Amino acid sequence: MRKKLIAALLTLTLTAACIAGCGNNPSEAPADAPAEDSTAAPEAEADSDEPYIAMIALGFSHQFWQAVKQGAEQAAADYNVRISFEGPETETMVDKQVDMLKTALGNNPIAVCMAAIDTESVAGILQEAKGNGVKVVGFDAGVGEAEADAKCTTDSIAAGAIAAEHAAELLGGKGKVAVIGYSQTTIDSVQRNKGFIDKLKSDYPEIEIVDEQFGDGDHLKSAEIAKAMIQANPDLNLIFANNEGSCVGAYNGLKEANKLEDVMLIGFDSSAAMKEAIRNGEIAGAITQDPIGMGYKSIEAAVKLANGEEVEDFIDTGCYWYDASNMDDENIAPLLYD
Amino acid sequence: MSLAGITKEERGESMTEALIQMKHICKSFPGVKALNDVSFDLKAGEVHALVGENGAGKSTLMKVLTGVYQCDLGEIFLNGEKLEIRNVRDAQSKGIVMIHQELNLMNHLTAAENIFIGREYRKGMKLFLDKQKQNRKAADIFKEMNLEIDPDVKVGDLSVAKQQMVEIAKALSYESKVLIMDEPTASLTENEIEDLFSIIRMLKEKGHAIIYISHRLEELAAITDRVTVMRDGTYVGTSNTHEVTTDEIIKMMVGREIFVTKQGEFQHKEAPVTLEVRHLHAGKMVRDVSFTARKGEILGFAGLVGAGRTETARAIFGADPHESGEIFVNGREVKIHSPSDAIRSGIAYLSEDRKQYGLVLGLDVDINIALPNMEKYHKNGFIQFAKSEKNSTEQTELLTIKTPSIKQKVKLLSGGNQQKVVLAKWLTKNSDILIFDEPTRGIDVGAKNEIYKLMNQLAEEGKTILVISSELPEIIRTCHRVIVMYEGRITGEVSGAEINQDAIMNYAAKKA
Amino acid sequence: MKGIRKNKDLSQKIIIIGTFILLLIFFAIMNPAYIRYDNIMTILLSTCVNGTLAIGVSFVIITSGIDISVGTVMTLSCVMSGTAFSVWGWPLWISILFGFCVGALCGAVNGFAVAKMYLPPFIATMAMQMIAKGLSLVISGIKPVYFTGAPNYQKIAIGEFLGIKGFYNAIIIFLIVAVIAHVIFSKTLIGRYDLAIGSNEEATRLSGIKVDSWKIGIYSLCGLFCGIAGLIMSSRLNSAQPQLGAGYELDAIAAAVIGGNSLTGGEGSIAGTVIGALIISSLTNGLRIMQVSSEIQSAIVGLVLALAVFIDQARRRKEAK
Structure with a gap:
């Protein structure tokens, strides 16, 4: 009897988890992603006094998105709108994101803020939504140009170029550089690298780019890549890692290889680990975006568009270089998150 | 009676009417001469028993005939014409089909689908399966065999006997002249065996020739016309079935007098x-x-x-x-x-299906014997190999299990020795x-x-x-x-x- | 006859080890930096996490099961141990043991679902994969869990063993894990029943062995190894990263398969798995050193996997004849 009870309980848990894990319909309150759940899962039918805006990100399990969400919630409170915020488990699940968009549109939002994994696969749906009067704001990776009523994002090429200028300064205009990216398909990652590499090539002929590899933003993989890079290029001077996972991974790789003093590291975004390493000089510095601002401005633009106001087509949410010297400044410190 | 003597004359006579002749077949595998100068012939409309102990070379000979193996030396004739059989398809196209002891049917497909697998009837520019036609054709064959089997029934739902009939129907659908049946009665009941025999007789009348491999020598008199005995990869002799007794056949098979268990009265009624x-x-x-x-x-x-x-x-x-x-x-x-x-x-149970329930075929003799006995052979979870190996060696000797070593994988042993391994594990268990x-x-x-x-x-x-x-x-x-x-x-x-x-x-x- | 069989076992080992050595020689010729001492250590270090997971999953694969939850269970166990240490304030070593227990418990649940509830292993462990991932994110609040109170936590994995330069503790930990796993597999009842269940579960049950309980044990063992992998992983990164882990099971299964463990069960060895894991990490490292682009790296590892299984199948078919 006892055995049967346990079996039944376990079945229930497993079943529940399976269902929760497979369906990511926000109205089902997914059990495996309760973090998105605090503001997600809008019961559209139950309470629809406030206008509703759906926000769909590339993912949710990264602190960057949590910061965007924080900004968006702030704006939602300021402008009296209801928002949902969600994203697929990994930043490659195109189909899941499409499903999320479709579901969100079913709840009659006044606007959608979206960072599309693949702009093409959501173009049709967004066009149709626009036909129904839904405003579309792209943020971060954004959506296709034809679909976007406005775009709030970091100019990734410019961000990469800023990183390149600081790299050149650190190197004194001369040396060997390698790049660790987090994705060879996501537009942000591609553009950060492009901005970085192009800037170095055009302005600093004595700096050589020796290698460019991709580690999926996985800390461990990025660490292995960094170590292989210094093995293949013993005279490497600097590594540019284009997101948090790549940067912390590269940092650990250099640490394991005892090369922190020989090879400089420039990162992107921030985390507690990155901040600590930057503070004590082990990482030379990094570019931070303004995810909170990005979230806030996206919702703001969406509200304005829905009210029939004009907004700029491209809203640059800005990016900043930070290192040990300026990271506590009052304009930088709020942009750094753990 | 000297069987060998009879055979030579008869074989000379049968040359003209033989449907299949296999002459001086030799086949070697690394280290083993599986067939040594074996000759065999089969007439149209006869049921010819092929008997011998396991390892006598019966299956190898049949595998040569059906194209699974190529012989090293020797020739095969069909209706006096020399045959080149390079693979199973060649043999099939010449009308030679084997029905294996372990039936090769797909349980989830219907009888008709099994019969025509690989040669499905199609329609609509050959894009779609023509199920009706297939079922009709299958029904025709069953009718011819006097069988009541629904062509649309899943084979897995049929009894073993019926499944075998489906196999035979499949063979007939190839318009085969020669049917080789390997232990066809092994898993049939008495009644089912009678049914099978009547089908064999029907096939015989229609001019099919059948090679009948069986360990059940009692059956031979009931169904076969001639019997050929093989031993250790060589040909021993051929005779008309009604002219030999079972005991004589056994003697030829084993080459010696065999022990016959005497059935005694159980003396211990008070035990x-x-x-x-x-x-x-x-x-x-x-x-x-x-x-x-x-x-x-x-x-x-x-x-x-x-x-x-x-x-x-x-x-x-x-x-x-x-x-x-x-x-x-x-x-x-x-x-x-x-x-x-x-x-x-x-209580110990020696299953009817040793391979599925009795033995872990992929593992060695020692592990199999020790399997239910591990509590004797471990200390705090660590296996005491010497103890278990000592026992396995003893049991191997006691039961005269023929194996090169107790580290031999069980699947490489003969059926009898496998059964002894099962016995050994329960005897060890006491x-x-x-x-x-x-x-x-x-x-x-x-x-x-x-x-x-x-x-x-x-x-x-x-x-x-x-x-x-x-x-x-x-x-x-x-x-x-x-x-x-x-x-x-x-x-x-x-x-x-x-x-x-x-x-x-x-x-x-x-x-x- | 005995000799012949021994040769067959040997020939399989020779194929794997030979592949490994050929790989080393090839990359060494392409770039001599490949066989420098510190790069060898790098390769060994990068084998530790995947190798430990692969060993765990090998035990399950040999029962003819599969465990695709190893990656996220690994993550969950280090997130739990980090939380126990940093949030609940438990002593470090108890937190680490707690992490192991979490891993083993997840494994036990997998085993229970497979043995007692008759879920197919793939489904049961897929459920666990999702559950573990969800729990990791919830418990960590989607933030890395840092071991801030233990400044030497990172030393557990990347401290230098006995002060030998470049010789990381993680390698020793992995070595010990591998030896223990080998002993468990070849010298204890678990290993014996592991093989027997994988070869013929029903015959094993009819030999009076409580197959269900042993299966739960074997899945728990696999979970325990995930916990150990979690320790190595979190120590290397000095943090438990809750979003990592998915996808690690594929590398682990690949290592087990390249190492000659049959997915149909009943055959395999821990030594093979270790070499399989080494092949994967030396291959990836070599390709990175040769600066082969990431997408081609992935394709090549896939090819090696297919080739390894093909050779193994060919050998098996030959043996069957």
């Missing part, structure tokens, strides 16, 4: 009861079964396939659950919910009640007798032995007492001198 089963119910196949077995007794379980004998054994052993009933071992009631409960009570389910299925004549001898010996040593067998001669020759079952119930019991075929069949074929 203590070791196993008592009361009102056992388990599923549909075990209904209110009660019996007792005594120390030193060999108790047989006879009945048709599906009478519930195996199910009874599995329920006693805890392999399947039972709803109600009591089991007493040495007078004490035991609760059996799993095989480990039964084993702890001293089980007092041994249930043998079809103990000699797929085992050749020589080894069969060894198993009978072992069973006798074990009974004399005081073990209780239960034997389930579909081969009546086996039951009649070995058992002191026989319980007969029909549709899950015990319908009768015979013992001592009363044990004979008629008495048993009488109970086996009707309700109590």
Whole structure:
């Protein structure tokens, strides 16, 4: 009897988890992603006094998105709108994101803020939504140009170029550089690298780019890549890692290889680990975006568009270089998150 | 009677009318000469038995004929024309088809789909399957065979006998002239065997030639015209079946006089009861079964396939659950919910399907013998290899298991030796009640007798032995007492001198 | 006859080890930096996490099961141990043991679902994969869990063993894990029953062995190894990263398969798995050093996997004949 009870309980848990894990319909309150759940899962039918805006990100399990969400919630409170915020488990699940968009549109939002994994696969749906009067704001990776009523994002090429200028300064205009990216398909990652590499090539002929590899933003993989890079290029001077996972991974790789003093590291975004390493000089510095601002401005633009106001087509949410010297400044410190 | 003498003349005479002739076939595998100058011929419209112990070369010879192997030397003629058989497809196209002992059917497909697999009828620019036509064609074949099988029924839902008929129908659909049947009656009941025989006779009349491989020599007289004996990869002789006795054939097969188990009266009527089963119910196949077995007794379980004998054994052993009933071992009631409960009570079960239920084929002899006995061979979870190996070596010698080493994988042993390995593991366990389910299925004549001898010996040593067998001669020759079952119930019991075929069949074929 | 069989076992080992050595030689020729001492250590270090997971999953694969939850269970166990240490304030070593227990418990649940609830292993462990991932994110609040109170936590994995330069502790931990796993597999009842269940589960049950319980044990063992992998992983990164882990099971299964463990069960060895894991990490490292682009790296590892299984199958078919 006892055995049967346990079996039944376990079945229930497993079943529940399976269902929760497979369906990511926000109205089902997914059990495996309760973090998105605090503001997600809008019961559209139950309470629809406030206008509703759906926000769909590339993912949710990264602190960057949590910061965007924080900004968006702030704006939602300021402008009296209801928002949902969600994203697929990994930043490659195109189909899941499409499903999320479709579901969100079913709840009659006044606007959608979206960072599309693949702009093409959501173009049709967004066009149709626009036909129904839904405003579309792209943020971060954004959506296709034809679909976007406005775009709030970091100019990734410019961000990469800023990183390149600081790299050149650190190197004194001369040396060997390698790049660790987090994705060879996501537009942000591609553009950060492009901005970085192009800037170095055009302005600093004595700096050589020796290698460019991709580690999926996985800390461990990025660490292995960094170590292989210094093995293949013993005279490497600097590594540019284009997101948090790549940067912390590269940092650990250099640490394991005892090369922190020989090879400089420039990162992107921030985390507690990155901040600590930057503070004590082990990482030379990094570019931070303004995810909170990005979230806030996206919702703001969406509200304005829905009210029939004009907004700029491209809203640059800005990016900043930070290192040990300026990271506590009052304009930088709020942009750094753990 | 000198068989070899007869053959030579007859073979000379039959040259003209032979459908298939295999001449001077030699085939070697690394280290083994599997066939050494074997000749064989088959006439149209005859059933030709091919017998020999396992390893005699029967299957190799048939594999050469069906294109699975190519012979090193020798020639094959069909209607006097030389044949080149390079693969199974070649053989099929010449009308030579083998029906294997392990049927090669897909259980989830229908009878018709199985028959025409690979040659499906299609329609609509050949894009779609033409199920109707296929079923019609299959129905035609079944009709021709006088069979009532629905072409649209899933093969898995058919009885083994019917499945075999589907295989034969498949062979006929190839318009085959030569059918090779490997142990076709191994898993059939008496009635089903009769059905099979009538189909064989029908095929014979239509001019098909049949090569009939069987270990059941008793059958040969009933169905075959000639018999060819092989031994150790060589040809021993051919004779007209009605001119030789079973004993003579056996002698040719093993090349020596063999031990015949004598059935003695069970002397110990007062011996203590070791196993008592009361009102056992388990599923549909075990209904209110009660019996007792005594120390030193060999108790047989006879009945048709599906009478519930195996199910009874599995329920006693805890392999399947039972709803109600009591089991007493040495007078004490035991609760059996799993095989480990039964084993702890001293009951062992030697399954009818050694390969599936009795042995871990991919592992070696030592591991198999030790498997139920590991509690003797470990200390804090660490295996004491020396202890288990010592026992395995002893058992191997005691039971004369022929294996190059106890580290040999069991799947490489012959059926008889595999059965002995199963026995060894239960003897090591010191089980007092041994249930043998079809103990000699797929085992050749020589080894069969060894198993009978072992069973006798074990009974004399005081073990209780239960034997389930579909081969009546086996039951009649070995058992002191026989319980007969029909549709899950015990319908009768015979013992001592009363044990004979008629008495048993009488109970086996009707309700109590 | 005995000799022949031994040769067959040997020939399989020779194929794997030979592949490994050929790989080393090839990359060494392409770039001598490949066989420098510190790069060898790098390769060994990068084998530790995947190798430990692969060992765990090998035990399951040999029963003819599969465990695709190893990656996220690894993550969950280090997130739990980090939380126990940093949030609940438990002593470090108890937190680490707690992490192991979490891993083993997840494994036990897998085993229970497979053995007692008759879920197919793939489904049962897929459920666990999702559950573990969800729990990791919830418990960590989607933030890395840092071991801030233990400044030497990172030393557990990347401290230098006995002060030998470049010789990381993680390698020793992995070595010990591998030896223990090998002993468990070849010298204890678990290993014996592991093989027997994988070869013929029903015959094993009918030999009176409580197959269900042993299966639960074997899945738990696999979970325990995930916990150990979690320790190595979190120590290397000095943090438990809750979003990592998915996808690690594929590398682990690949290592087990390249190492000659048959997915149909009943055959395999821990030594093979270790070499399989080494092949994967030396291959990836070599390709990175040769600066082969990431997408081609992935394709090449896939090819090696297919090739390894093909050779193994060919050998098996030959043996069957």
